[in-house]
Amino acid sequence: MDYQFRDIENKWQQFWAEKQTYKVDNTSEKPKYYVLDMFPYPSGAGLHVGHPLGYIASDIFARFKRLRGFNVLHPMGYDSFGLPAEQYAIQTGQHPAITTVDNIATYRRQLDQLGFSFDWGREVRTSDPEYYKWTQWIFMQLFNSWYDMEADKAQPIDLLVSHFQTNGSTGISAVSDEDTQSFTAEEWNAMSEPDQQEELLKYRLTFLKESTVNWCAALGTVLANDEVKEGFSERGGHPVEQKKMWQWSMRITAYADRLLKGLDTIDWPEPLKEMQRNWIGKSIGASVKFQVENSDKIIEVFTTRVDTIYGVSFLVIAPEHEFVTSLTTAEQKNEIEDYIIKTKKKSELDRMADTKTVSGAFTGTYALNPLNGEKIPVWIADYVLAGYGTGAVMAVPSGDQRDWLFAKQFNLPVIQILDAQKDIEETADATKEGKYINSGIINGLAYDEALPVLIQKLEELGAGKAKVQYRMRDAIFGRQRYWGEPVPVYFKDGLPYLIDESELPLLLPEVDKYLPTEAGDPPLGRALGWKYKGEYAYELSTMPGWAGSSWYWYRYMASPDERKEDVFAPKQAIDYWKDVDLYIGGSEHATGHLLYSRFWNKFLKDLGHVNEEEPFKKLINQGMIQGRSNFVYRISDEEGRGTNTFVSHGLKDEYKTTALHVDVNIVENEVLDLEKFKSFRPEFANAEFILESGKYLCGVEVEKMSKSKFNVVNPDDIVERYGADTLRLYEMFLGPLEQSKPWNTNGIEGVFKFLRKFWKLFHDDQFNFRVTDAEPTKAELKSLHKIIRKVEEDIERFSFNTSVSSFMICVNELTDLKCNKRAILEELVVVLAPYAPHITEELWQLLGHAEGSLSYAQFPTFVPEYLVEDEFAYPISINGKMRMNLTVSLSLEPADVEKVVLENPDVQKYLDGKTPKKVIVVKGRIVNIVV
């Protein structure tokens, strides 16, 4: 029979599902290997052809590891809380749970037809109460913990309480809010319960605080920094504004340094690590206090160049700074107020786009340089951000370009402080070279010598200290939405308390509408009678999208039986699986999911629940598959209206045309199917065409894959036409895994032909299965072992695309050799199995093996001897230019080879009687003769 991919693929997908071929045990003699994909949000649109790219790569890897004798955990699930299902619910009234279940069914069907080796028994859904019970449980652990800087880890809050009871607040070094109080043990013990709770809240790793948040009015919720892109929401692209609100936060800043250091221990792509480093934004410097003249106020600034303090000629505070009003003198009041109004009017976007215009206003007040007592004017300007550091900077025009521009604009002095600074009247010079001048106690010193002197002096004066500043903020944790995990908290006397652990999960209540209440409360405020113990109000916001995805890889470790146990993941399973060996997903999660997951993992480790400091040992970013849009060109008449005539791409410049997107599914190799085009839209039914060479050629452009651009390619269609094995191979063949590339169906025929050729190796001309038991020849063995080595090497370095090419070469060679020998084909089947699991299972069975046993077969061993040759074609170059190949017997000694080569008549011809100066030999191969 010819290669019947539909029958074969259906047969094996059914077989694997029925026999649970890929069910994994948590106990095994084999070494463990954990291959994880970033689980998808099940959107209503289903999968397009770009989504499975990473899943195919991870599946090839997982299957390969299995053939190599590993016990492989390769699970899949759904990140099923999220905005789209809720937006749909608002529009239609359909419960998001129903939408989600429907979408998951579509995803599951689409995934199943691609032949993945997931252990579906371990599936997770973040919106499932069985699952979010444990998300809530982790939240409770965070609430019940504080960060002990002494031990550099999270500790139970009880430890802090007992310390307060015996020693008061002395001797505690914690990451906390800034407004913690100092008290003795007696004072603590005398405090009322609410007062104590209020104080403890400043230490908890998840805490309630009034802070400036990103408020998105259109979505009716706050967003985390990583969910805001250039002033607009990542989902939906709605405008985002700053607003002060009481919000749940996660004290991720406590882990800033560990998150930074951990990056050096993991095998992740460098760009991604760099993004996390920038996001954390550690800068080492000092904080300096400037006394305001004739006032008790102190302006604190952060600087990375405290050595330039003698060059300070003014201070700048952000327009939002709390001192602005109190520092403004009567004369300057109007100017300052005008400026603040102007700044407020500028949107976030304008402020970012317009970084060249220098603007600011003088408060009329002066501060004093703590080191030389000099009077320094205090200005406000919008180039200083309220949200970073202290919202105030000391300006050193000679060393900082922005300060320099500001000084020039407003005629403020530029003070040279290093003798190596050049042209400071023309531009700032941030050098650290040379010796200090005009710099009081550090005159004549170099940078490295000056720093300790300054820090010591500032500390003596109580005017400053060395400080490390992070850009990263604590993560806002509440969302004013319905479709998320309820926060397991109720309020008593205005203070938050956890519900009892035995009451988990706190189920998401039913509501009549998925909109905020009339009073402006989140949708959960609509839940009638939803009260803790019938009397206390629950927290009404839900958890953000990243909550459920910040620990899910541990839930996969629990086998279906163990899911009944009362833990988020059983101890023995965590001890066995430890961490994720290979994680594949998109780089868009760099500063969101991947950072939060590392944070929660470290926290869980601090409390002893898990073992590893880092959750994902190795990470690969698969590139995005972009859409490849096709265009037709409609000719416009004199008035610019579209006619019904379309001109082929090559001739379009001769006419006035408008480009229109055309469905890529009616275009093949840029040739438009005219009949299908006429039925594409009713108005094209009578379309006429101007052809070139008898064809209508379409234009091409690479864009994001989306419905509106008619460039979405559905994997269902590809599987229907070519089968899953072809799609898997083709997605890998398309280019390097980590590179973004446009989807292009043009080459898929070649991959399909390859599989047919492969099938024919096992069959005679009448398509009867026929292999022989004859001894393989050297050439056949060489061909086979070349591919064994290639696949081994390529899989380890994720170069799947070149492996597919090598398969084609191998099958072409074997076809030329008319090889149908069992000894060769049997091993070849196993080598190809990770890539094309269906066709190989079928052939494996035809070869007489037990049904379905291929998945756990033994990957063949590479034998280098088969690649060794008797004769070797030496590439000979003369003066660096390749001239010829000389075939020489390998039994010759290297010195004899040189002789044979030099005596060869063709070489002699090139040498033209001259004697070689030098013969360069590399690895026993003569490479170059220098004359």
Place this chain on the structure above:
RNA sequence: GCUGAAGUGGUGGAACUGGUAGACACGCAGGACUUAAAAUCCUGUUCGCCCUAAAGCGAGUGCGGGUUCGAUUCCCGCCUUCAGUACCA
């Protein structure tokens, strides 16, 4: 502006630690089979020159230099594209 990645035929892309650039595939051209088409198979396909042909010569991996017997690969300078980030003091 800063950070990172990348520029190779008509196209997607190979070339692993510096050693025959363009593997493999698509497309295109020609041929075989066929009444014909589809399918399949075979041949050619970086560019230029020369040539009946066999063969040969020259140039060539964004641009300009450098190191080297030898550079797509290493170094310096520049240009372009993509991604991330953006007044972070």
